[in-house]
Amino acid sequence: RKEVEQDPGPFNVPEGATVAFNCTYSNSASQSFFWYRQDCRKEPKLLMSVYSSGNEDGRFTAQLNRASQYISLLIRDSKLSDSATYLCVVIRAGTALIFGKGTTLSVSS
Amino acid sequence: DTGVSQDPRHKITKRGQNVTFRCDPISEHNRLYWYRQTLGQGPEFLTYFQNEAQLEKSRLLSDRFSAERPKGSFSTLEIQRTEQGDSAMYLCASSSGPSVEEAQYFGPGTRLLVL
Numbered sequence: 421r422k423e424v425e426q427d428p429g430p431f432n433v434p435e436g437a438t439v440a441f442n443c444t445y446s447n448s449a450s451q452s453f454f455w456y457r458q459d460c461r462k463e464p465k466l467l468m469s470v471y472s473s474g475n476e477d478g479r480f481t482a483q484l485n486r487a488s489q490y491i492s493l494l495i496r497d498s499k500l501s502d503s504a505t506y507l508c509v510v511i512r513a514g515t516a517l518i519f520g521k522g523t524t525l526s527v528s529s
Numbered sequence: 530d531t532g533v534s535q536d537p538r539h540k541i542t543k544r545g546q547n548v549t550f551r552c553d554p555i556s557e558h559n560r561l562y563w564y565r566q567t568l569g570q571g572p573e574f575l576t577y578f579q580n581e582a583q584l585e586k587s588r589l590l591s592d593r594f595s596a597e598r599p600k601g602s603f604s605t606l607e608i609q610r611t612e613q614g615d616s617a618m619y620l621c622a623s624s625s626g627p628s629v630e631e632a633q634y635f636g637p638g639t640r641l642l643v644l
Contacts, residue, residue, distance in 0.1 A: 469632060516574035517622075522571055
């Protein structure tokens, strides 16, 4: 079993839609959690950190459920520019980022 | 631009040749990481430096791979006797702060094609 699992999608949604991605992680020692965004043939870029209390950044909301070992990302009012691959990332008690395969989102007009 | 930079951006080589990539981290970031990403996969960790010390290496880093960060600033990743399976995007990231669990910031990557 992969340490970080994501539904690869693709998720195809119209502009203005709300879309949610989930991610599960297998190692309960994981300590930090992030969502990164990656555009085609570009490097991953930090979207937001994820905290147990949940956090929001504009149209984006991230949640962490430690008991169930899952992380979610909610995007409201989707824009064409949100089309990308969204990578779920955890850090164990160590240093390396452990990435999921990514979930592909395509927003259409 | 004060972000992470990598050079070259693209490299095509023949099997059996050696290649070297360079990464310049964000200024004053003391931690530097190398990752490899193949099509349809998330990046996979290769190795990590804190200042000039190489503190962690993945099992993915075979003996044909070597990384250095001699002065604690830029880093190089060398692949000797390249194989077709080495074709991938090689990403460098850096971070700073009191905790190793800080977010990492990536460079644009070096795309390697081994013929």
